[in-house]
Amino acid sequence: MEEKRAKNEEKDKVEDGLLLAIHGAKIKFNAHLGEFKVLTDVPTTQGKLTGTIVEKQIPNFKFYDGFQMISLTEWQDFGTAKVQENYVLLKKSTLPGTGKMPGNIPPETGKIEFITSGQVNEPESVAAKGAPVPEQKYDEKCYCDRDFTEDDIKAIIKKLRETEKIKTTSLFYDENCTLSESDKTYKRLCEELNSMMKKHNINTCIRKIHFLAQSYHESSRYGTTLEYSSGKKYNPGNHSDAKAMEHTVEGDGPRYKGRGIIQLTWRKTQKKYFSYVFGKRAWTIKYQEN
Structure with missing residues (x-):
């Protein structure tokens, strides 16, 4: 019996990593049960709209006891395949947030989790009509609980600068910057960011985004480490x-x-x-x- 139970648990883990979350999937937030509703017009899986990471608005989640979400962050543990340029949601995907019951009741923090994927009989493999099956591989777009690579940092800064039409790829290039030349490299920046983030538990995408956005602004787009004004x-x-x-x-x-x-x-x-x-x-x- 123990061996059979272990095999079933392992099978459940595999299924959670393969099954797409679709319209009508059962959800829970702490003790509150409800349903997931896909509001975007997308291709279907088993005849129902396929969930993607854009489905993170309050109307996407209906709870049977009247509980309602107040705020939501970003989906975690989503798939590597895309539907209309957005990553698909899996049965194992979760969405941190805050919600509350009606009336003078304190808000609750937690995360939305899928109880079922919404698929009929929840098969071991997925044949998604109009949507590719997510491969079981590391999601390079998620930075939760992992170090940045040098290429990650280059890509992030390049994207940020492109939005402002800044062409240079150099770091800390302004004349007033007091850093040594050996510290003005992507390798050194990557090392320092990883070290600091580990030390201070900046270990989720949302925390890392906040820190990078703030430091990018304060350092004049990673151009200097010294205020321009005389002081x-x-x-x-x-x-x-x-x-x-x-x-x-x-x-x-x-x-x-x-x-x-x-x-x-x-x-x-x-x-x-x-x-x-x-x-x-x-x-x-x-x-x-x-």
Whole structure:
């Protein structure tokens, strides 16, 4: 019996990785049960509309007890095949989000999961009419719980710059950037990003997107690690926050203006950062007077 149970469990895992999630699939969010509705006009699987990653709106999910989603993020563990240029959803796909019951009841966080795929008898293999069967291979478009490669970083930055019609492929190329030439490479940026993200649990696509978007903006599209302005606006008497941020003498503004790909500004902020990285003594000896 144990051997048979193990085989059945293994079979279920295989099916979850092969079965497409389609219109009418049964879903759950914590203890709330409901149905998945495909709202896009797409090719069908077993006569029903095929689910893809664009189906992530509140009307896509109807719960029997009146529970309703409030916000949704991005689908996880989706397939590698596409329907109308969008990746297909699988029975194993999940969608994190927040929802609540009607009335004065606190919201719940969790993730939408498929109980069934919506397919008749849930066959071991899928013959999707109008939709290719997803292959069982690593999804290169998902960055959850894996390191970036150097090519990943190049592709991401290239895409971002193309939207702004920036032609250069160089990193930290602006004249005011104080990085050494050996640190202005995609290899070094990739190493630092992977190391930092592991350390601080930036381990999902959504977290990584937020960090890359913020750092891309703050560093002038990965063009510099030093604020362009002189920093005089941060001198005491020139800024309302100067005293609170420990700027007490003329010159503190330029000395502690924005630095790094997140543009940390102010003496108090940089002191906390360098004390965290190098220790208090290193801050006192090396950075306080520079």
